[in-house]
Amino acid sequence: MFQPMAPLITSRLTLRPLDSADWSAIHAFTGDAEVQRYISGAPLSEQDTRDLIEMLRDWEHERPPRARPFVFVHTSRNELIGFGGLYWTVSEKRWQAELGYTLHRAWWGQGYATEAGAALLRLGFTNLRLHRIFAECHPDNTASARVMQRLGMTYEGRLREVEWAGGGWWDMLHYAILDHEWQNLERSRSGGAPSRP
Ligand SMILES: CC(C)(COP(=O)(O)OP(=O)(O)OC[C@H]1O[C@@H](n2cnc3c(N)ncnc32)[C@H](O)[C@@H]1OP(=O)(O)O)[C@@H](O)C(=O)NCCC(=O)NCCS
Numbered sequence: 001m002f003q004p005m006a007p008l009i010t011s012r013l014t015l016r017p018l019d020s021a022d023w024s025a026i027h028a029f030t031g032d033a034e035v036q037r038y039i040s041g042a043p044l045s046e047q048d049t050r051d052l053i054e055m056l057r058d059w060e061h062e063r064p065p066r067a068r069p070f071v072f073v074h075t076s077r078n079e080l081i082g083f084g085g086l087y088w089t090v091s092e093k094r095w096q097a098e099l100g101y102t103l104h105r106a107w108w109g110q111g112y113a114t115e116a117g118a119a120l121l122r123l124g125f126t127n128l129r130l131h132r133i134f135a136e137c138h139p140d141n142t143a144s145a146r147v148m149q150r151l152g153m154t155y156e157g158r159l160r161e162v163e164w165a166g167g168g169w170w171d172m173l174h175y176a177i178l179d180h181e182w183q184n185l186e187r188s189r190s191g192g193a194p195s196r197p
Contacts, residue, residue, distance in 0.1 A: 002061055005068055008119040013112065015070040015119055018057060018083060022071050023050050025080040029104040038138035039102065041166020056085070066091060068123070072103070072116045081107040084116060086124050086133070096132040097124055101147070113147045121151060125182045134176035148175040152185045 008015040027049040029035045036043050044052065059067035069085035084101030088094065099120055101113045124130040135153060137144035149155075153175035161169035 005070070005123075008070065008123060009075075010115045010119050012075060013081075013116055013119070014073045014075045015116060016073060017060070018053060018069040018071055018085070020050075020053060020057065022080060022083070023053050026053065026071070026083055029082070029102065032105055035102060035105055038141040038144065039165075059087070064088075064094065068097075068128070070116075070120070072101075072112065074107075074112075081112060082116065084113075084120065086120055086128070086130075095130055096134065097128070097130055099124075099133050099135040099151075101144075108143065113143075114150045117147055117151045121177065121182060125179050131179050132176055133182075134174060136172040136174050139171055139173055145173055145175070151177065152181065153177045154181075 004017050007017075023046075027044070027046055030044040030049045030052070031046070033043045056067050056069040059065065060069060065088070067085055067087045070083065071080050072082040072084065073079065074081050082101065082103035084099070086097040086099060089098045090096065099117060101117055101120075103113055121133055124133050133153075134156075135144075135148050136159070137148070139158065145155075154177065156174045156176055159172045159174055162172050163170040
């Protein structure tokens with residue numbers, strides 16, 4: 001039977017499972033060319049956004065799940081400011097997942113992606129017992145690369161012409177973190193044993 005994930009609580013955000021009704025709040029930023037610049041190269045139409053959400057929800061309901069998508073809600077304002085999650089893009093490797101995140105432009109540059117990303121790494125390395133979590137970004141997506149670095153991920157190399165988007169082939173920067181690296185980081189941040197959810 002389908003088991004929905006419990007919300008993830010951070011200091012400023014509540015990450016709750018993605019719902020079909022979230023489409024219009026999500027389209028408020030997936031319809032923004034600046035937000036989509038390094039993801040699809042062009043803004044999504046309303047139908048693209050609805051299709052994306054339904055695809056992610058279908059993936060979440062697969063057995064085993066192919067995605068664990070969440071919306072990022074600003075807790076004190078009760079406002080949906082972004083979305084992201086963990087994705088099993090290499091489906092035969094259940095021990096590794098890809099991390100993704102996107103925020104409404106109004107909320108950039110205030111540490112929210114790092115905060116949400118940290119909660120998703122914690123979920124991946126504790127409840128989901130992953131061994132490796134990776135993320136990729138366009139070489140010009142400095143903000144996303146900084147998020148990966150701030151999360152403690154290691155740059156592993158540049159994948160050449162690996163994505164087709166915006167009418168051309170894109171190189172992507174590949175970053176990853178391993179479970180024991182994350183545990184060491186947690187230990188050094190807390191000054192003791194890694195904390196459990
Ligand atoms: C990438 C993204 C999620 C970052 O979110 P964010 O909440 O602004 O990130 P944070 O505030 O946690 O900041 C992370 C770092 O990026 C830096 N940064 C933020 N916006 C930046 C920008 N436009 N240009 C350069 N650096 C930027 C921050 O200063 C910070 O770096 P620092 O530690 O050196 O100060 C957000 O810009 C976004 O939604 N972009 C569009 C969607 C996207 O590209 N998603 C990722 C696909 S791989």
